[in-house]
Amino acid sequence: MSFAPSSASSASSPSSKPRVGLFVTCLVDMFRPTVGFSAVKLLEEAGCVVDVPMEQVCCGQPAFNSGDLESARKVARPLIAMFENHDYVVAPSGSCAGMMIKHFPELFANDLELAEPVRALAGKTWELVSFLTDVMKLDGVAAAFEGSITYHDSCSGLRELKVKEQPRKLLRSVKGLEIRELQEPETCCGFGGTFCVKYPEISGKMVGDKTTDIKNSGADMLVAGDMGCLLNMAGKLRREGSDMEVRHVAEVLADMTMAAPGIAGSEKG
Amino acid sequence: MEQSTSPKFKQNAHHALHDASLQRALGRLKTGFKDKRLAAIADMPEFEQLRDTARDIKNHTLANLDHYLTAFEANVIANGGHVHWCADAEEARQTVLKICQDKKAKSVLKGKSMISEEIGLNAFLEKQDLKVVETDLGEYIIQLRNEPPSHIIAPAIHVHKEQVADSFRQTHKGRDINRPLDEPRDLLDEAREVMREHFFAADVGITGANFLIAETGTSVIVTNEGNGDLTQTLSKVHIAIASLEKVVPTLEDASSILRVLARSATGQEMSSYTTFSTGPKRDGDLDGPEDYHVILLDNGRSNMLGTEFQEMLRCIRCAACMNHCPVYGAVGGHAYGWVYPGPMGSVLTPSLIGVDEAGHLPNASTFCGKCEEVCPMRIPLPKMMRHWREREFEKHLGPQSMRFGIRLWAWFASRPALYGKATGLAARILKSIGGRKQKIGKLPLASGWTDIRDLPAPQGKTFKQLWAEQQAAKKA
Numbered sequence: 001m002s003f004a005p006s007s008a009s010s011a012s013s014p015s016s017k018p019r020v021g022l023f024v025t026c027l028v029d030m031f032r033p034t035v036g037f038s039a040v041k042l043l044e045e046a047g048c049v050v051d052v053p054m055e056q057v058c059c060g061q062p063a064f065n066s067g068d069l070e071s072a073r074k075v076a077r078p079l080i081a082m083f084e085n086h087d088y089v090v091a092p093s094g095s096c097a098g099m100m101i102k103h104f105p106e107l108f109a110n111d112l113e114l115a116e117p118v119r120a121l122a123g124k125t126w127e128l129v130s131f132l133t134d135v136m137k138l139d140g141v142a143a144a145f146e147g148s149i150t151y152h153d154s155c156s157g158l159r160e161l162k163v164k165e166q167p168r169k170l171l172r173s174v175k176g177l178e179i180r181e182l183q184e185p186e187t188c189c190g191f192g193g194t195f196c197v198k199y200p201e202i203s204g205k206m207v208g209d210k211t212t213d214i215k216n217s218g219a220d221m222l223v224a225g226d227m228g229c230l231l232n233m234a235g236k237l238r239r240e241g242s243d244m245e246v247r248h249v250a251e252v253l254a255d256m257t258m259a260a261p262g263i264a265g266s267e268k269g
Numbered sequence: 270m271e272q273s274t275s276p277k278f279k280q281n282a283h284h285a286l287h288d289a290s291l292q293r294a295l296g297r298l299k300t301g302f303k304d305k306r307l308a309a310i311a312d313m314p315e316f317e318q319l320r321d322t323a324r325d326i327k328n329h330t331l332a333n334l335d336h337y338l339t340a341f342e343a344n345v346i347a348n349g350g351h352v353h354w355c356a357d358a359e360e361a362r363q364t365v366l367k368i369c370q371d372k373k374a375k376s377v378l379k380g381k382s383m384i385s386e387e388i389g390l391n392a393f394l395e396k397q398d399l400k401v402v403e404t405d406l407g408e409y410i411i412q413l414r415n416e417p418p419s420h421i422i423a424p425a426i427h428v429h430k431e432q433v434a435d436s437f438r439q440t441h442k443g444r445d446i447n448r449p450l451d452e453p454r455d456l457l458d459e460a461r462e463v464m465r466e467h468f469f470a471a472d473v474g475i476t477g478a479n480f481l482i483a484e485t486g487t488s489v490i491v492t493n494e495g496n497g498d499l500t501q502t503l504s505k506v507h508i509a510i511a512s513l514e515k516v517v518p519t520l521e522d523a524s525s526i527l528r529v530l531a532r533s534a535t536g537q538e539m540s541s542y543t544t545f546s547t548g549p550k551r552d553g554d555l556d557g558p559e560d561y562h563v564i565l566l567d568n569g570r571s572n573m574l575g576t577e578f579q580e581m582l583r584c585i586r587c588a589a590c591m592n593h594c595p596v597y598g599a600v601g602g603h604a605y606g607w608v609y610p611g612p613m614g615s616v617l618t619p620s621l622i623g624v625d626e627a628g629h630l631p632n633a634s635t636f637c638g639k640c641e642e643v644c645p646m647r648i649p650l651p652k653m654m655r656h657w658r659e660r661e662f663e664k665h666l667g668p669q670s671m672r673f674g675i676r677l678w679a680w681f682a683s684r685p686a687l688y689g690k691a692t693g694l695a696a697r698i699l700k701s702i703g704g705r706k707q708k709i710g711k712l713p714l715a716s717g718w719t720d721i722r723d724l725p726a727p728q729g730k731t732f733k734q735l736w737a738e739q740q741a742a743k744k745a
């Protein structure tokens with residue numbers, strides 16, 4: 001299939017609104033549904049029609065990065081047909097979106113039948129925040145948060161998809177919110193998927209350096225765009241006795257910080 | 270070949286993380302090289318373009334490697350030098366030995382060379398009763414400490430100046446034992462003095478090569494201490510040892526790559542000394558060696574050609590990847606267990622000593638991608654580490670539990686209904702374990718996670734459960 005934003009949206013949905021397939025991601029699905037609902041809210045407010053295919057599970061990245069291509073294909077393959085009729089596919093994760101955009105074409109490179117549909121899927125898949133700013137041309141959001149946040153740039157979003165300014169731009173529009181940058185916002189937090197359990201000591205050192213940087217920022221809340229990194233950093237902060245609030249960027253932008261306590265508890269205000 | 274401790278990577282890393290002195294040294298790495306590189310490239314708007322040029326030059330060379338190597342050889346011979354093609358480490362060592370023996374050499378001076386580390390040259394020559402002296406200060410320090418390098422351009426980066434002073438006091442006999450050696454300057458001066466004596470007594474000088482230039486038959490080295498110059502011009506015989514992929518077609522090509530090399534490595538525009546050696550001393554030359562030899566080492570590289578690892582042969586050993594690697598920054602170079610540490614080592618080492626031996630290295634990465642971002646030669650390091658993981662998986666290397674876990678997970682993950690039930694159940698149970706604090710401190714089978722950090726508890730229901738409920742309510 002070919003994809004042209006303007007015609008495709010009118011062809012596949014009754015209104016002229018773009019039809020977005022939400023790829024929830026397995027970590028959001030199991031650990032933090034609030035992020036999924038925040039994504040839906042943001043997308044709808046930006047003028048999209050949101051659909052959640054219920055057969056979706058995971059992008060296959062854990063297997064892909066473990067060198068098990070067969071399992072990766074098995075898990076990834078159903079997504080190709082599942083999102084065939086959506087104008088866009090959006091995921092609240094740079095890592096999972098990066099997998100679909102950058103690595104699916106590689107994973108299915110030798111599959112003649114799938115090569116083209118996979119390219120089409122990769123071409124219409126976006127990380128949530130950059131989709132809002134770069135495709136839906138959002139300049140700001142109608143949210144409020146009284147306090148300061150610090151933002152960790154998750155590696156895949158940052159380096160594979162160049163997500164850097166987009167979240168900051170929208171966060172700056174949140175009423176009452178102040179951004180306090182980390183010393184090293186772009187340094188890996190040590191999550192790395194299976195890395196963090198295969199090499200726990202090294203991962204521990206990396207996330208320890210990260211939480212030191214986070215605490216030194218003096219911010220009230222830690223925000224990032226990927227559940228994996230967030231679980232890692234929140235878990236380390238708690239282990240160190242810090243009760244700093246930790247949230248996915250979608251929750252802050254969707255004004256859902258009152259809807260549920262932060263990751264690993266420690267609700268404030 | 271140098272013995273590896275790569276299979277013990279985890280233990281090595283454990284020791285490194287608990288070595289306070291090493292951790293202090295690694296702390297310095299965090300700034301230093303990184304900041305200097307940033308400043309250097311900020312001053313050069315065409316840097317990104319130059320990276321493309323450098324990459325293209327090497328790609329072209331690798332695609333025509335046989336041609337450029339034979340051209341290089343012909344030009345070395347035309348200049349009166351000798352070229353020795355060595356398939357492996359043993360052949361290279363024996364060739365060096367033979368040259369030394371033919372000259373009845375007693376002492377060997379060394380410029381910094383990673384290839385020499387790769388083939389374990391020092392230990393071998395010393396066993397043959399040759400006196401070997403490293404002339405690069407960093408290499409000299411680790412030679413005194415009887416250690417391998419921990420970094421490819423700063424071999425003694427793990428050593429503090431107090432430790433250097435101790436080594437000097439122990440080794441440099443006949444000097445005032447209470448002389449001041451507190452400042453780097455003191456150490457440098459003393460090393461210089463000691464080194465001078467060696468320079469004038471040396472029979473054979475061995476250097477590495479940053480480039481071999483095909484059109485002229487020239488070997489090129491860059492240094493910041495000028496020791497390489499002296500090593501190769503003052504010795505009677507100069508042996509340059511280099512691996513195959515060091516060749517570039519022209520002088521122009523070498524200078525293009527030199528422009529990205531120093532900036533990426535130390536943040537300098539150029540290294541202090543760039544030395545070109547073309548053949549032995551000619552009639553009328555004031556100095557230079559009587560004989561000039563080049564050892565062309567394969568040692569596994571030709572096997573990388575035509576594979577998914579070919580791009581690794583573009584590497585110019587600038588060390589930017591390790592300077593910026595958070596894993597290297599946590600454990601240092603020795604943990605990797607062989608000659609080449611950091612991301613470049615994690616790709617290259619399995620190629621050279623086997624993935625069975627070095628399997629940990631490509632696994633010990635978060636794929637954060639910083640190395641690829643800074644690599645001047647645009648080598649896709651994470652992708653190649655992943656290719657090693659694929660080979661390991663095919664060969665059934667790596668822990669069985671991991672393999673089983675991935676397969677089990679994939680089995681569930683390709684059965685959405687079952688997977689939905691399982692995660693729904695898990696979310697509920699974990700939430701109740703997490704309790705009011707919404708975090709879990711200890712969990713059976715998850716110690717890899719909970720030894721280090723708490724596990725944030727899930728919210729209780731999965732998104733898909735809640736979404737389905739919400740959609741049903743809307744319809745009702």
Ligand code: SF4
Nearest residue numbers: 584585587588590644
């Ligand atoms: S892989 Fe790239 S960054 Fe690393 S040493 Fe080689 S050229 Fe430099």
